[in-house]
Amino acid sequence: MPPVDIYPVNEIFESLQGEASFTGTPSVFIRLQGCPVGCPWCDAKHTWKMVPERAISVAAMRLKEASPCDSYAWYGVQTLADIVRAADAEHVVITGGEPCIYDLRPLITKLEAWHHRVQVETSGTYVPLVTPSTFLTVSPKYAMPGGRPVLDEALWRANELKCAIGKQRDVGIVLEKLDPIHQARDIPIWLQPLSLSSRATDICIRAAQHYGWRVSLQTHKLINVR
Numbered sequence: 594m595p596p597v598d599i600y601p602v603n604e605i606f607e608s609l610q611g612e613a614s615f616t617g618t619p620s621v622f623i624r625l626q627g628c629p630v631g632c633p634w635c636d637a638k639h640t641w642k643m644v645p646e647r648a649i650s651v652a653a654m655r656l657k658e659a660s661p662c663d664s665y666a667w668y669g670v671q672t673l674a675d676i677v678r679a680a681d682a683e684h685v686v687i688t689g690g691e692p693c694i695y696d697l698r699p700l701i702t703k704l705e706a707w708h709h710r711v712q713v714e715t716s717g718t719y720v721p722l723v724t725p726s727t728f729l730t731v732s733p734k735y736a737m738p739g740g741r742p743v744l745d746e747a748l749w750r751a752n753e754l755k756c757a758i759g760k761q762r763d764v765g766i767v768l769e770k771l772d773p774i775h776q777a778r779d780i781p782i783w784l785q786p787l788s789l790s791s792r793a794t795d796i797c798i799r800a801a802q803h804y805g806w807r808v809s810l811q812t813h814k815l816i817n818v819r
């Protein structure tokens with residue numbers, strides 16, 4: 594694991610959180626580089642690899658275009674915290690890539706000391722090294738090409754579970770593996786239709802109605818913001 598006080602950042606931007614419990618919340622997004630999970634439908638494939646030749650300076654990051662790009666810069670905790678502090682939003686989303694590759698506690702501790710609420714979005718394939726008050730969104734990715742197992746330590750730490758649904762059999766996995774956690778800890782399960790297809794959306798709606806789960810519609814895509 595790299596040193597804990599610097600992080601490889603693909604991009605930092607302000608937008609609305611479009612998914613699950615914080616839908617509609619103005620947020621600062623910190624997207625970290627690196628993910629070995631390999632989901633075929635991933636819409637952030639440019640974050641997967643950390644190619645040393647694609648590392649750029651923090652100064653160059655300010656000029657980076659918003660379009661998906663695999664370049665990244667190493668940011669220290671203080672620099673990241675200063676950027677977040679200068680933004681309008683109080684809610685901070687650390688996403689990826691897979692942010693839980695890294696020990697996030699130094700960064701989150703600093704942000705929380707400045708009264709930001711921090712949400713981390715993870716695949717559940719790493720032990721989340723976060724603070725006790727971090728809001729953890731676990732979107733478990735089972736049987737992906739990267740071969741990483743989903744960990745109980747992540748699932749049982751989750752504040753919400755968010756599940757990509759493409760086919761009816763995905764609902765069976767949620768019922769078997771995640772509904773017991775939903776029942777035991779009274780945390781929400783969000784079903785998110787893959788690619789917002791009408792078929793997947795219909796499966797999600799019917800399952801949410803039947804099992805008492807919820808549907809997350811990636812509203813940022815519906816209103817065409819990042």
Ligand code: SF4
Binds near residue numbers: 629630631734
């Ligand atoms: S875990 Fe997230 S970033 Fe990694 S491949 Fe899957 S969807 Fe993409």
